[in-house]
Amino acid sequence: MAREFTSVGVVGLGTMGAGIVEVFARNGIDVVAVEISAAAVERGRATLTGSTDRAVAKGKLAEADRDALLARVDWQVGLDALHSVDLVIEAVPEHLDLKQRIFAELDRVCKPEAILATNTSSLSVTEISVATTRPNQVIGIHFFNPAPVMKLVEVVRTVVTSADVVADVEALCERLGKVDVTISDRAGFIANALLFGYLNHAVSMFESRYATREDIDAAMKLGCGLPMGPLALMDLIGLDTAYEILDTMYRRGGRDRRHAPVPLIKQMVTAGLLGRKSGRGFYTYERPGSPVVVTDEHTPVTTGAALADGARAIAKVGIVGSGTMATGIIEVFAKAGYEVISVTRGAEKSAKVCEAVKTSLNKGVVRGKLSEEDRDAALGRVTWSATLDHLADVDLVVEAVVEELSVKKALFASLDEICKPGVVLATTTSSLPVIDVAMATQRPADVIGLHFFNPAPIMPLVEIVQTIRTSAETSATARAVCAALGKTGVVCGDRSGFIVNALLFPYLNDAVKMLEASYSTADDIDYAMKLGCGYPMGPFELLDVVGLDVSLAIQRELYLELREPGFAPAPLLEHLVTAGYLGRKSGRGFRDHTKR
Numbered sequence: 001m002a003r004e005f006t007s008v009g010v011v012g013l014g015t016m017g018a019g020i021v022e023v024f025a026r027n028g029i030d031v032v033a034v035e036i037s038a039a040a041v042e043r044g045r046a047t048l049t050g051s052t053d054r055a056v057a058k059g060k061l062a063e064a065d066r067d068a069l070l071a072r073v074d075w076q077v078g079l080d081a082l083h084s085v086d087l088v089i090e091a092v093p094e095h096l097d098l099k100q101r102i103f104a105e106l107d108r109v110c111k112p113e114a115i116l117a118t119n120t121s122s123l124s125v126t127e128i129s130v131a132t133t134r135p136n137q138v139i140g141i142h143f144f145n146p147a148p149v150m151k152l153v154e155v156v157r158t159v160v161t162s163a164d165v166v167a168d169v170e171a172l173c174e175r176l177g178k179v180d181v182t183i184s185d186r187a188g189f190i191a192n193a194l195l196f197g198y199l200n201h202a203v204s205m206f207e208s209r210y211a212t213r214e215d216i217d218a219a220m221k222l223g224c225g226l227p228m229g230p231l232a233l234m235d236l237i238g239l240d241t242a243y244e245i246l247d248t249m250y251r252r253g254g255r256d257r258r259h260a261p262v263p264l265i266k267q268m269v270t271a272g273l274l275g276r277k278s279g280r281g282f283y284t285y286e287r288p289g290s291p292v293v294v295t296d297e298h299t300p301v302t303t304g305a306a307l308a309d310g311a312r313a314i315a316k317v318g319i320v321g322s323g324t325m326a327t328g329i330i331e332v333f334a335k336a337g338y339e340v341i342s343v344t345r346g347a348e349k350s351a352k353v354c355e356a357v358k359t360s361l362n363k364g365v366v367r368g369k370l371s372e373e374d375r376d377a378a379l380g381r382v383t384w385s386a387t388l389d390h391l392a393d394v395d396l397v398v399e400a401v402v403e404e405l406s407v408k409k410a411l412f413a414s415l416d417e418i419c420k421p422g423v424v425l426a427t428t429t430s431s432l433p434v435i436d437v438a439m440a441t442q443r444p445a446d447v448i449g450l451h452f453f454n455p456a457p458i459m460p461l462v463e464i465v466q467t468i469r470t471s472a473e474t475s476a477t478a479r480a481v482c483a484a485l486g487k488t489g490v491v492c493g494d495r496s497g498f499i500v501n502a503l504l505f506p507y508l509n510d511a512v513k514m515l516e517a518s519y520s521t522a523d524d525i526d527y528a529m530k531l532g533c534g535y536p537m538g539p540f541e542l543l544d545v546v547g548l549d550v551s552l553a554i555q556r557e558l559y560l561e562l563r564e565p566g567f568a569p570a571p572l573l574e575h576l577v578t579a580g581y582l583g584r585k586s587g588r589g590f591r592d593h594t595k596r
């Protein structure tokens with residue numbers, strides 16, 4: 001017979017514990033909520049009251065239901081209060097010795113049939129379980145932050161956890177309205193194993209001043225559709241907790257350097273900058289515990305005038321190329337009111353590009369997003385040409401030709417001959433070093449990368465790639481142009497993958513390695529990232545959309561430039577590409593798309 005869970009205990013009412021209390025109480029289960037001191041109990045109670053009051057204010061919870069929810073919680077100091085609960089979830093700080101001590105104590109206090117669960121993110125559930133006399137009733141129930149919101153729960157079964165305990169906990173998760181994935185006891189389970197290398201890498205980008213906190217976060221939100229950027233997420237997780245998780249994953253997970261906590265994290269923890277919970281981490285918050293970011297001394301000035309400081313005036317823009325990116329970029333500039341000269345390699349190509357731009361603009365009209373007059377005005381601003389000589393008097397050139405260094409270098413050498421002095425020369429390359437292109441000209445200070453995302457008219461992000469020779473004026477011009485286009489321009493250095501691809505593809509590659517190691521299935525890994533981290537697509541869905549060949553090429557570039565062993569492309573990815581399984585475009589990638 002399945003166990004009935006009528007009352008549960010939660011130990012530790014910090015970031016996670018307070019949220020877990022809410023999850024149970026919301027679903028009609030009585031909770032004994034335990035902390036080490038009366039003050040800590042009060043903090044936990046305040047978190048729950050704040051969260052439920054916000055839900056009431058937003059109309060998501062009736063006042064009577066809030067009151068009933070709060071009445072289900074019994075606030076206590078000390079573990080003795082847990083003598084009659086059916087299940088305990090421990091959510092104290094991520095230290096093995098502390099958790100083992102608590103489990104030994106819970107084993108003594110709780111009734112013999114009670115299930116003892118840990119919310120650990122990275123420690124070994126097995127090692128925690130052996131501190132008790134009932135390791136077969138010990139299990140991991142890993143909730144995601146914020147627990148009341150995120151749908152996923154990772155249920156972690158050790159080699160000795162009883163099958164009935166697993167089944168009962170799975171049923172409980174369902175009752176809580178959660179989706180569970182059941183996995184074995186490995187550092188970081190699914191989601192954190194894929195998440196923390198990425199978070200740590202983002203911190204190292206920030207630490208090395210590769211890009212600002214705002215730009216790193218905006219890049220991942222706008223470039224990948226993530227609910228929050230990595231540094232804001234570090235603040236939400238808590239830097240102390242993140243440090244412990246990384247440290248444990250490094251030690252347990254094969255000493256992968258990518259999990260060795262970036263030194264800045266430890267410094268911030270020591271300085272008391274723990275993230276939201278302490279009111280300051282990478283960002284500054286209104287008050288401890290508040291999600292509201294306030295300006296501080298690092299907040300960039302984003303007003304129009306300051307943005308345009310030192311920028312050159314741009315009225316006429318040349319766009320070279322006839323592919324998907326060039327077509328989208330022509331539309332973006334023309335709609336924003338710039339005079340555009342499109343240069344392709346022949347009248348036939350120009351006609352095709354012109355047709356594609358018209359079709360796209362017409363779609364805007366049909367969808368009511370663009371008036372007919374605006375469409376006609378935009379088209380009227382574009383001149384179609386097949387000769388680079390027509391770029392003699394433009395103020396900005398955006399190159400979007402084939403991704404081959406020799407072709408781009410030859411083009412930039414020609415532009416150098418043709419264009420007037422003071423022109424900003426931009427490349428849209430997504431993987432080649434911008435400095436190589438810049439050095440093909442006599443004016444490297446005027447050369448910059450403008451990495452648009454596909455489809456350019458829709459994607460709000462542009463990575464502005466500065467080389468070590470790019471002038472401040474060129475950079476200011478690029479920022480002002482992006483703002484005038486209505487795009488968010490993020491500035492970064494000239495390294496493989498810029499911000500987005502450098503952070504995204506190693507994570508995708510890690511997901512392939514996890515699948516290859518048979519730790520979990522593609523479906524469960526996709527679920528874990530969507531429901532645990534709020535990603536719009538799981539890694540295998542995304543790989544199939546992007547194309548496995550494209551993904552492999554990007555991952556190879558990253559590996560070659562950064563020489564990071566952990567970036568070595570997953571053998572399974574290479575095999576699938578060799579087999580012609582390239583994703584949606586070939587009908588089959590990680591999934592078979594021909595039957596859908």
Ligand SMILES: NC(=O)c1ccc[n+]([C@@H]2O[C@H](COP(=O)([O-])OP(=O)(O)OC[C@H]3O[C@@H](n4cnc5c(N)ncnc54)[C@H](O)[C@@H]3O)[C@@H](O)[C@H]2O)c1
Nearest residue numbers: 012013014015016035036091092093094120121145237241
């Ligand atoms: N922060 C996250 O995003 C996140 C997500 C999932 C899982 N986790 C895991 O949840 C656990 C808790 O992390 P957190 O971020 O909530 O930490 P936290 O530091 O915010 O909260 C921990 C709480 O435990 C209390 N505590 C310490 N010793 C105690 C004891 N002996 N008895 C009772 N309470 C005690 C502390 O007073 C504190 O309030 C960790 O194992 C962590 O890895 C964290």
